[in-house]
Amino acid sequence: MAIDKAKIEKAVRMILEAIGEDPDREGLRDTPRRVADMFEELLEGYELNGEYTWFTESSDLVVVSGIRFYSLCEHHLLPFLGVAHVAYLPRGKVIGLSKVVRIVRKYTRRLQIQERMTMQIADEMIKATGSPDVMVVTEAVHLCMAMRGVKTPAPTVVAAVRGAFATDKSLKEEVYKIIEPHRFRGFPL
Ligand code: ZN
Numbered sequence: 658m659a660i661d662k663a664k665i666e667k668a669v670r671m672i673l674e675a676i677g678e679d680p681d682r683e684g685l686r687d688t689p690r691r692v693a694d695m696f697e698e699l700l701e702g703y704e705l706n707g708e709y710t711w712f713t714e715s716s717d718l719v720v721v722s723g724i725r726f727y728s729l730c731e732h733h734l735l736p737f738l739g740v741a742h743v744a745y746l747p748r749g750k751v752i753g754l755s756k757v758v759r760i761v762r763k764y765t766r767r768l769q770i771q772e773r774m775t776m777q778i779a780d781e782m783i784k785a786t787g788s789p790d791v792m793v794v795t796e797a798v799h800l801c802m803a804m805r806g807v808k809t810p811a812p813t814v815v816a817a818v819r820g821a822f823a824t825d826k827s828l829k830e831e832v833y834k835i836i837e838p839h840r841f842r843g844f845p846l
Pocket of ligand 1: 731799
């Protein structure tokens with residue numbers, strides 16, 4: 658996504674004015690530029706250090722769990738954040754942990770809704786692994802809900818269940834068992 662930072666700066670200045678703030682006061686003077694820089698960073702995929710990520714590989718099941726992510730809700734431009742768990746049955750090809758993390762990054766670092774994001778990660782995993790058997794679970798708290806008091810900030814859970822994971826119930830349960838210790842309990846992250 659190409660970002661027009663000058664335009665964001667102009668828009669943020671207008672928002673500050675519309676709120677009734679003085680955009681030239683000291684604390685706000687650099688805010689439009691900071692926000693533009695922030696959007697550039699938040700909306701551009703980059704590597705996660707993997708610190709909170711677990712890799713479990715049994716004979717025919719690979720699970721990468723607890724991948725922390727931060728995304729931006731496209732309805733309110735507020736963060737939603739949590740963890741993603743990605744499982745697949747390799748068809749002769751195991752992809753690296755960093756590749757899985759990169760795929761998660763690719764679809765979280767953009768304006769999103771959690772449901773679409775989860776489906777996109779699953780679709781990309783199918784492409785990357787050449788296996789139709791993919792399961793992705795994401796758990797997130799949405800600040801647009803938490804801050805506005807519409808709902809208690811309990812994590813929203815979305816699952817994309819494809820191929821054998823959809824037809825084999827015990828396989829799906831196996832994934833939930835493996836990810837259980839790494840599930841997102843909400844704040845604090
Ligand atoms: Zn929202």
